[in-house]
Amino acid sequence: MSIGLLVIVIVLIAAAGFLAGRARARRASEGDTRALHSLVGFHGQAVFLFTAVPALLLIAVWLLVQPAVIAERVTGLLASERSEGALNLALGDVHRVAAGLDRLVAQGDLSEAAVAGLSVEGTDLRRTLGTAGVAVAGRVRGEVLTAAREYRRLTHLSARAMTIAAIALALAGLGFSLARITVEFRARNVSERFVLMLFIGSSLIAVMTTFGIVASLLVESIHFFSLYPARDFFFNLTWNPQFGGGSSLGIWPLLWGTLYISFVALLFAVPVGLLSAVYLSEYATRRMRAFVKPAIEVLAGIPTIVYGLFALVTVGPFLRDFFAQPMGLGTSSSSVMTAGLVMGIMLIPFVSSLSDDIINAVPQSLRDGSYGLGATQSETVKQVILPAALPGIVGAILLAASRAIGETMIVVMGAGAAARMSVNPFEAMTTITVKIVSQLTGDTEFASPETLVAFALGMALFVFTLMLNIVALYVVRRYREQYE
Amino acid sequence: MNDMSRTETGVNLTDIKIAARKVQVHYGANHAIKDVDVDINDRMVTAFIGPSGCGKSTFLRCLNRMNDTIPVCRVEGEIRLDGDDIYDRRVDPVQLRAKVGMVFQKPNPFPKSIYDNVAYGPRIHGLTRSRAELDEVVETSLRRAALWGEVKDRLAAPGTGLSGGQQQRLCIARAVATSPEVLLMDEPCSALDPIATAQVEELIDELRSRFAVVIVTHSMQQAARVSQNTAFFHLGNLVEFGETSQVFTNPKDPRTESYITGRIG
Numbered sequence: 028m029s030i031g032l033l034v035i036v037i038v039l040i041a042a043a044g045f046l047a048g049r050a051r052a053r054r055a056s057e058g059d060t061r062a063l064h065s066l067v068g069f070h071g072q073a074v075f076l077f078t079a080v081p082a083l084l085l086i087a088v089w090l091l092v093q094p095a096v097i098a099e100r101v102t103g104l105l106a107s108e109r110s111e112g113a114l115n116l117a118l119g120d121v122h123r124v125a126a127g128l129d130r131l132v133a134q135g136d137l138s139e140a141a142v143a144g145l146s147v148e149g150t151d152l153r154r155t156l157g158t159a160g161v162a163v164a165g166r167v168r169g170e171v172l173t174a175a176r177e178y179r180r181l182t183h184l185s186a187r188a189m190t191i192a193a194i195a196l197a198l199a200g201l202g203f204s205l206a207r208i209t210v211e212f213r214a215r216n217v218s219e220r221f222v223l224m225l226f227i228g229s230s231l232i233a234v235m236t237t238f239g240i241v242a243s244l245l246v247e248s249i250h251f252f253s254l255y256p257a258r259d260f261f262f263n264l265t266w267n268p269q270f271g272g273g274s275s276l277g278i279w280p281l282l283w284g285t286l287y288i289s290f291v292a293l294l295f296a297v298p299v300g301l302l303s304a305v306y307l308s309e310y311a312t313r314r315m316r317a318f319v320k321p322a323i324e325v326l327a328g329i330p331t332i333v334y335g336l337f338a339l340v341t342v343g344p345f346l347r348d349f350f351a352q353p354m355g356l357g358t359s360s361s362s363v364m365t366a367g368l369v370m371g372i373m374l375i376p377f378v379s380s381l382s383d384d385i386i387n388a389v390p391q392s393l394r395d396g397s398y399g400l401g402a403t404q405s406e407t408v409k410q411v412i413l414p415a416a417l418p419g420i421v422g423a424i425l426l427a428a429s430r431a432i433g434e435t436m437i438v439v440m441g442a443g444a445a446a447r448m449s450v451n452p453f454e455a456m457t458t459i460t461v462k463i464v465s466q467l468t469g470d471t472e473f474a475s476p477e478t479l480v481a482f483a484l485g486m487a488l489f490v491f492t493l494m495l496n497i498v499a500l501y502v503v504r505r506y507r508e509q510y511e
Numbered sequence: 512m513n514d515m516s517r518t519e520t521g522v523n524l525t526d527i528k529i530a531a532r533k534v535q536v537h538y539g540a541n542h543a544i545k546d547v548d549v550d551i552n553d554r555m556v557t558a559f560i561g562p563s564g565c566g567k568s569t570f571l572r573c574l575n576r577m578n579d580t581i582p583v584c585r586v587e588g589e590i591r592l593d594g595d596d597i598y599d600r601r602v603d604p605v606q607l608r609a610k611v612g613m614v615f616q617k618p619n620p621f622p623k624s625i626y627d628n629v630a631y632g633p634r635i636h637g638l639t640r641s642r643a644e645l646d647e648v649v650e651t652s653l654r655r656a657a658l659w660g661e662v663k664d665r666l667a668a669p670g671t672g673l674s675g676g677q678q679q680r681l682c683i684a685r686a687v688a689t690s691p692e693v694l695l696m697d698e699p700c701s702a703l704d705p706i707a708t709a710q711v712e713e714l715i716d717e718l719r720s721r722f723a724v725v726i727v728t729h730s731m732q733q734a735a736r737v738s739q740n741t742a743f744f745h746l747g748n749l750v751e752f753g754e755t756s757q758v759f760t761n762p763k764d765p766r767t768e769s770y771i772t773g774r775i776g
Contacts, residue, residue, distance in 0.1 A: 392619035396682065398580060400632040400689055401609030410631065415622045 033190055037197045041079035044201045048074030051208045065215035070208055073218040077204035082197035089189045097181045104174040124175035127161030247482035255476040266446035268477045276480045280446040284456035289431035291367025292374055297424055300378025308386040309408055327376035331436040338369040338441030351453035361455040366441030370434055374427040385419030418503040425499040429492050435460040459484050528553040528723040534588035536569055543569050547749045549742055556724045558738035565744040567727045571695050575611035576604040609636050612691035616698040618678035620670035625662050628670040628681055632689035648688055656684035657714050676707025696726040712737050735759050743767045
């Protein structure tokens with residue numbers, strides 16, 4: 028039975044359980060449902076949850092554990108493979124051969140008995156598998172064929188066992204939860220606690236994912252630092268990856284580029300965004316606001332690659348021809364300034380839209396209080412509204428900052444890919460994110476420091492934005508303590 | 512009601528600070544205030560009473576042109592402060608509001624320190640020349656609002672951290688600090704407990720020695736306790752205006768009597 032079908036069967040059993048539970052509760056109440064502790068619906072719900080959830084969890088756990096267990100068993104058959112790499116290749120072959128055999132059986136080209144009778148010498152297994160659309164490199168060895176047969180046997184056995192176990196568990200849950208329905212049974216409390224567990228579980232998934240991401244970054248970073256000295260990574264001032272080895276992989280030029288471009292972007296986006304937020308929330312008439320606010324928010328919906336095109340085709344050449352060349356600061360159309368300005372435009376809606384909401388949330392009573400003392404509108408904005416909204420505005424700016432630090436496409440097209448440390452904003456530079464992409468998409472071997480450095484860079488970026496968030500939380504909390 | 516002159520009501524004992532004549536207020540199509548004539552005496556407390564929605568707060572907000580901040584609101588008629596029409600084209604509402612201070616229903620301290628809250632008005636109007644002078648203004652204002660003793664050791668603490676009653680007295684101190692000539696209070700005690708209410712009422716009685724005070728209140732006992740003159744509003748009309756003792760003990764209009772005795776409201 029396929030897994031989709033199995034899930035449907037279990038849900039159907041549970042749905043039947045819901046109806047049965049409701050009916051049983053109604054019968055237990057002898058016609059007066061008010062005598063029950065819980066509404067009949069809760070009795071049904073309790074039965075449904077106790078039937079479906081344990082069985083579905085069992086399936087999930089089974090599917091997670093099964094591949095590891097089977098691989099363990101099959102590996103024993105591939106005794107001749109000594110090195111880890113060769114073993115992995117052989118396991119890959121086993122998977123492909125097994126999948127090919129499955130497909131042949133499903134197409135009716137081969138019977139199960141014929142599969143059992145297959146031998147490496149008798150038939151050209153490679154061609155047979157090829158007809159099923161499965162490509163195997165080289166001749167299939169006897170060992171691999173045996174392993175593939177064992178693999179198929181175990182997989183089928185496991186699938187059958189899982190189906191039986193899951194349905195048995197569902198039925199057991201159904202029987203157990205139906206049996207305990209009485210007038211006094213607290214079905215509402217039970218099912219609510221059960222649902223609470225589901226909520227906790229769901230929130231844990233998000234948390235665990237974060238840990239998973241950190242762990243995978245960490246493992247590969249440690250791998251990188253075992254191949255490349257950490258001292259050089261953190262203190263070397265040049266970035267010069269060589270595909271033949273002997274690279275300089277210092278993070279500083281990339282970190283500098285990231286910070287410089289983000290700084291230029293924020294320098295542009297924060298004043299423009301904040302001032303337009305003040306205009307929108309304090310000065311604009313309702314009709315103007317209804318038109319301008321969505322218009323600004325359109326900027327947030329433009330894909331970053333389109334901004335990148337804008338940087339490449341319009342802003343870059345413009346800055347080069349009218350600023351960089353006349354001032355003798357450079358001849359490149361890719362520059363920190365280009366990427367920073369375009370990224371700043373992208374960030375305007377983040378700053379303005381959030382700040383606008385925050386300024387609107389400042390209570391009208393504060394405005395009245397200020398006007399009542401004879402303050403003008405601008406005095407009110409400067410001295411009452413902006414200070415009151417500051418924690419939220421800081422939050423908006425930091426959100427924009429983390430967007431800027433993580434931005435990739437605009438930098439590739441606007442600032443180029445040259446890792447350089449310079450204060451001239453009209454020179455091409457690059458950022459951590461761009462280099463992560465270019466190192467991972469290169470042709471080098473995965474286990475080389477030139478590729479693995481991407482994980483160390485990712486880790487550095489993660490730690491950096493984490494620190495930014497912590498600082499932001501600290502600032503906001505301190506400010507709140509002072510003023511609320 | 513328009514023929515009710517000051518001699519009839521017997522409240523011409525002191526100077527008239529604000530004189531309102533035939534005031535009409537429209538909120539869009541809604542005629543909220545109809546033909547109201549009121550005289551506010553200097554150094555006296557005038558109470559505006561009446562059921563909810565009768566227009567007493569709206570009328571109060573006309574006296575310092577706070578209604579200007581509401582786009583659909585239109586004010587007609589004549590309101591004179593010391594003989595000058597405050598709705599004259601040449602009058603800047605910002606300057607007017609420095610002279611006619613306001614305290615609101617809900618305490619609304621700014622998210623700033625206690626000191627900065629009180630210093631807000633003097634700072635924006637440039638009333639003081641030195642820090643020492645500002646310190647003095649802050650201290651006198653807090654003393655006048657009967658708050659100095661409670662906050663003198665924590666002037667740098669946030670104003671929003673005070674209790675409700677303290678916050679309202681802080682708002683009064685803030686209004687007093689700009690040395691207004693008239694102080695408008697829009698139900699200043701409605702968000703306070705009885706003890707804080709008693710403190711604020713005592714304060715209003717003291718403030719009367721320096722300014723004209725106008726208070727909107729829902730509590731008739733409060734109006735009777737703190738005011739010298741009372742105006743009773745009903746459905747946008749000024750029903751009765753006179754000395755508090757006379758309005759409460761011997762109302763001329765049957766509607767006033769009904770309201771005071773609790774039959775309408």
